[in-house]
Structure formats: C-alpha cells, structure tokens
Amino acid sequence: MSAALRCAGLGHRYGRRLWGLRDCDLDVPAGRVVALVGPNGSGKTTLMSMAAGLLPVTEGTVEAAGGAPARRLDRIGFVAQDAPLWLRLRVADVLDIGRCMNRGFDAVMAAERVRRLGIRPRARISALSGGERAQVALTLVLAKRPELFLLDEPMANLDPLARREFLGSMFEACQETGSTVLYSSHAVTELERVCDYLIVLRAGRVRLAGDIDELRSRHRVIRGPDGWPAGGGWQVISQHTMAGQTTALVRCDDARRPGPGLQDAAPAFDELVLGYLDGDTATLPEEAAA
Amino acid sequence: MVLEVAVFRIDAGSDVPIYRQLVQQVRRDVMLGRLRPGDQLPSVKEVVDALSVNPNTVVKAFSELEHQGMIVRRQGVGTFLAAAPPLASLAVAPKLLAPLARWVERARQDGLSAEQIRMLLEVALDEPAAGQDDRPAAGGAA
Numbered sequence: 083m084s085a086a087l088r089c090a091g092l093g094h095r096y097g098r099r100l101w102g103l104r105d106c107d108l109d110v111p112a113g114r115v116v117a118l119v120g121p122n123g124s125g126k127t128t129l130m131s132m133a134a135g136l137l138p139v140t141e142g143t144v145e146a147a148g149g150a151p152a153r154r155l156d157r158i159g160f161v162a163q164d165a166p167l168w169l170r171l172r173v174a175d176v177l178d179i180g181r182c183m184n185r186g187f188d189a190v191m192a193a194e195r196v197r198r199l200g201i202r203p204r205a206r207i208s209a210l211s212g213g214e215r216a217q218v219a220l221t222l223v224l225a226k227r228p229e230l231f232l233l234d235e236p237m238a239n240l241d242p243l244a245r246r247e248f249l250g251s252m253f254e255a256c257q258e259t260g261s262t263v264l265y266s267s268h269a270v271t272e273l274e275r276v277c278d279y280l281i282v283l284r285a286g287r288v289r290l291a292g293d294i295d296e297l298r299s300r301h302r303v304i305r306g307p308d309g310w311p312a313g314g315g316w317q318v319i320s321q322h323t324m325a326g327q328t329t330a331l332v333r334c335d336d337a338r339r340p341g342p343g344l345q346d347a348a349p350a351f352d353e354l355v356l357g358y359l360d361g362d363t364a365t366l367p368e369e370a371a372a
Numbered sequence: 373m374v375l376e377v378a379v380f381r382i383d384a385g386s387d388v389p390i391y392r393q394l395v396q397q398v399r400r401d402v403m404l405g406r407l408r409p410g411d412q413l414p415s416v417k418e419v420v421d422a423l424s425v426n427p428n429t430v431v432k433a434f435s436e437l438e439h440q441g442m443i444v445r446r447q448g449v450g451t452f453l454a455a456a457p458p459l460a461s462l463a464v465a466p467k468l469l470a471p472l473a474r475w476v477e478r479a480r481q482d483g484l485s486a487e488q489i490r491m492l493l494e495v496a497l498d499e500p501a502a503g504q505d506d507r508p509a510a511g512g513a514a
Contacts, residue, residue: 115426249424257417257427274384278428295389295432303387348387 084148086112086230086262087133091142094128102128103286106142110264110279112229115256117273117294118266119355120283126266127163129283130232133264134160147229147262156185159228163235165219167207173218174203180222192225195251199244212239217248224251231255231263237272249276274351282358290358294351303353305329306344320361331357379406380414382423390425394433398442402453405461413443413451 092106103125110116118126131137132144135151135158144150147157167176173196181189196203199221201214210218216239223231231252237245255261267273273280280297282290290297301319304310308326311318321330331349340346349357380397382390401407414422419430434451437443442457479489495502 113428115428246424250421253420253427254417257420271385274390275382275423275425275429278426278432295391298389350385350387351389352385353387 084112085109085145086114086147087116087264088145089129089142092129092132092139092144093141094132094137095140101286103132103283104141106288108281108288108291110262110281112262113256113260114279115252115263115277116265116279116281117277117355118264118281118283119268119270119273119359120266121359124283125286126283127234128286130160130162130234130264130266133230134158134232136160146232154230156226157229158232159223159226159230160232161219161223161234161236163238164212165216165236165239167215167219169206169208171207172203173201173205173207173210176207176218176222177203177225180225184226186227188225188227192221195221195224199247213241213244216240217244220248220251224255227255227259227261229259229261231261231265233263233265235266235268237267237269245272270352270355273355280355282355284359298349298351298354300335301331301333301349301354301357302340303329303331303347303349304340304344306340310344318361320357331361380419380423382425391429391433391436394419394430395436395440398437398453399459402442402457402459403462404465407453408461409453409455409457411453413453415450 087108087110089106089108092108093104094102095104096102106125106129118129120126128137132139133146133151135146135155147154151158171179174193177189177192177196180192181187193203196218199214199217201210201217207215207218216236220233220236223233237248240248252263256263265273265277274294278294280290280292280294281288304316305327308323308328310328311321311330311332316330317333319331319333321328323329331353379401380394382393384390386393388396398407398413413434416427416430416434419425420427434443434445438445440458441454442459443451444454445451476489479492484492
C-alpha cells in the first residue's frame with residue numbers, strides 16, 4: 083500500500099536554535115485514521131504545517147498524498163487549530179471561495195451540509211459561534227474531497243452531538259474515497275474510537291508510531307512490589323509507585339511474561355498513550371516502531 | 373432476520389481493543405443462541421454510524437470473523453452468519469449459566485465488584501489449582 087504521509091529525517095527549526103520538530107521518520111499507510119498526540123509544543127502543529135506545505139522544511143523530506151506538499155495542494159485538506167476564517171465574509175461567500183479555489187469542490191454537498199447544520203448562508207462568520215465556525219471550516223475541507231486530511235484539533239469547539247455528526251461525515255469520506263486522516267487531539271479517550279494508527283510526539287521527536295492494535299499487543303502493564311523492574315532487563319516506558327506497589331508500562335516484543343508475584347495485563351489505549359507522554363524522556367526508545 | 377446494530381457496544385478504555393470486543397460480542401451471541409446460522413449482520417456503515425467508530429476497526433473485526441469462519445460476506449447482499457460456524461450455539465449453556473448466575477449473586481452479596489468477579493473467573497480458568505492451597509480468605513473484598 084502506498085504511503086499517505088512519508089517523512090525522512092524531517093525537521094523544522096524556528097529561528098536559530100529552537101527545533102519545533104526534528105529527526106522525524108514516518109511512513110503512514112493510505113486509508114488510516116491517525117491520532118497525533120503530544121503535549122503543547124511537542125511538534126504536532128509543526129508537523130501538520132509542513133505536511134500542508136505551509137511551513138518550509140529545514141532538513142529532511144516530507145511527502146504528502148504521494149508527492150511534495152506544494153505540488154499536491156489540491157489533494158490535501160488542512161484545517162488549522164481554531165478554524166481560522168475571514169471574519170467579515172458571509173458563510174455563502176466562504177463556500178464560494180472554496181469552490182473557486184479547488185478543483186472538484188463539491189459545492190452542492192457543502193451548501194447542503196451547512197443548511198442541515200442550521201447555519202444561515204447569509205450570516206457573517208463573525209456572528210457565528212465557535213462551534214459553527216469550526217463546522218464551516220470542516221465543511222470546506224470535506225467538500226474538497228482530499229486524499230489527505232490534516233485536522234489540528236478539529237473537535238475542540240464542538241458539542242457532543244456535533245462531534246458525532248462530524249465523525250460520521252469524516253468516516254464516510256474515508257470509506258468512499260479511501261482518504262487518510264491525520265488528526266491531532268488532547269482528548270485521548272476519544273481517540274480510541276476514532277483512530278487506528280497512533281503517533282506520539284514529545285519535545286519535537288516521534289516517540290511512538292504504528293498500528294494501534296499492534297502497538298497494544300507489544301506492550302504490557304505490570305504491577306508488583308515497589309521497585310520490581312530494577313535489574314529485570316525490562317524496557318520500561320513509564321512507571322509510578324503508589325502504596326508500595328510499582329506499576330509500569332513495558333515494551334515487550336517477545337512473548338516474555340513476568341515472574342511470580344507480578345500482575346500482568348494488556349494496556350488500555352489511554353494507558354499506552356499516557357505512558358509515552360509521561361515517561362522519562364531518557365529511557366524512551368529513540369526509534370519509531372515499524 | 374436482520375440483526376439490530378444494538379448488539380454491538382463498545383467499552384472504551386477497556387484493555388480489550390475495540391475490534392476484538394466486536395468479535396467477542398458476535399461469538400458470545402452465537403454461543404448463547406441469540407445469533408443463528410444465516411442471520412444477517414449489520415453493514416460496516418451501519419456499525420460505524422451507530423457507534424461513531426472508525427470504519428477500519430469495523431472492517432478488521434468483520435475480517436477476523438470471516439477468517440474464523442464465523443461469517444460470510446456476499447458481494448452486494450450483505451454479511452451473514454455462516455451456515456456452520458465453528459463455534460456452535462451451546463445446548464448446555466443455559467444449564468451451566470444458572471448455577472453460575474447463582475454464584476455471581478453470592479459474590480455480589482460478598483461485596484465483589486464486576487471487575488473483581490471477572491478476575492476470579494479468569495483465575496479459575498487460568499489456574500485450575502488456584503484456591504486449593506490458599507490460606508482461608510479473611511472475608512470478602514475490603
């Protein structure tokens with residue numbers, strides 16, 4: 083299967099010293115819905131902006147939707163954080179601009195979607211609520227029918243019903259056109275349903291990347307007496323001790339099982355993500371998972 | 373009979389991946405006789421819409437069930453429970469279920485949570501000798 087997003091040694095430096103992202107190697111297969119997770123300032127927006135062709139590459143390469151982003155703009159749909167739109171324009175004008183500037187823009191679908199959401203076409207963007215603005219921006223990107231969606235916290239301003247509605251539209255696009263979605267969010271518990279591929283960024287580096295089910299099968303959550311992992315040769319991702327018990331997220335690519343006196347369980351999705359967000363940076367594996 | 377999508381539900385945050393939950397729900401319903409050979413399953417799209425879950429996850433669950441021989445997909449018609457699924461409905465299930473239900477009731481009266489009860493069942497399954505040489509328990513759950 084072809085890659086929807088491929089990065090090799092990709093990096094962007096802000097100014098002289100600050101690397102927003104560095105040594106980023108990724109190979110995301112087409113058709114995936116990818117969760118992009120990381121603390122603020124970890125490089126999510128930097129990665130998306132480079133994949134969208136909006137931010138120059140300082141080192142390395144990036145390919146999106148099968149080529150250099152600048153040459154694939156008509157196949158990439160990017161919605162930046164907080165859905166920036168021209169505040170003084172009317173909704174219908176925004177959709178019209180979308181139609182004029184994108185080949186194959188589905189103007190009928192866009193108008194119908196906005197109507198269904200109860201947003202007046204004559205309303206100015208400045209008069210819309212945050213959720214309505216987000217819906218207009220998401221409508222633009224859906225009507226564009228891109229191969230690659232880059233969505234930077236798309237649901238942050240949506241209420242639960244609007245979220246479900248938007249997810250339905252996005253999944254429909256995935257099923258009908260095989261689109262790939264790169265989707266950043268802080269709502270970790272929500273991502274388990276939405277995504278099947280995971281990228282965890284921290285401090286401008288990729289800490290973990292791969293198929294979610296496969297990653298889960300390669301990790302265990304093990305609990306035992308205080309300090310049990312010491313000297314056991316376990317690849318500990320993160321650990322914490324409470325009431326004399328140490329719980330650790332460990333990576334084990336073989337079928338190794340802990341010895342007696344230790345409780346062993348498969349990690350839930352959020353345990354896996356939080357373990358990598360939380361762990362001591364020094365102990366984290368440098369290489370991204372296959 | 374078209375199966376209601378409601379047979380599927382997702383326990384988010386579980387240590388069981390979502391696709392596996394869907395697989396297990398079909399297998400459980402077959403074992404209990406709630407799903408019978410030839411019954412139609414909901415389409416991928418229906419499951420996606422009802423659960424707001426990623427279509428790849430649903431496709432993966434259906435592929436796994438197909439691989440197991442539990443379901444067959446007929447192009448353009450739909451997905452159906454296989455005529456002879458490898459996991460037959462269990463005639464003895466009701467007979468075994470009744471004493472188990474009584475046992476669960478007793479565990480609940482002892483103050484055990486659903487999670488603790490599941491753990492006990494798992495221990496009994498995984499360690500047949502468990503409990504035989506243990507010291508007498510100090511009572512129910514703390």
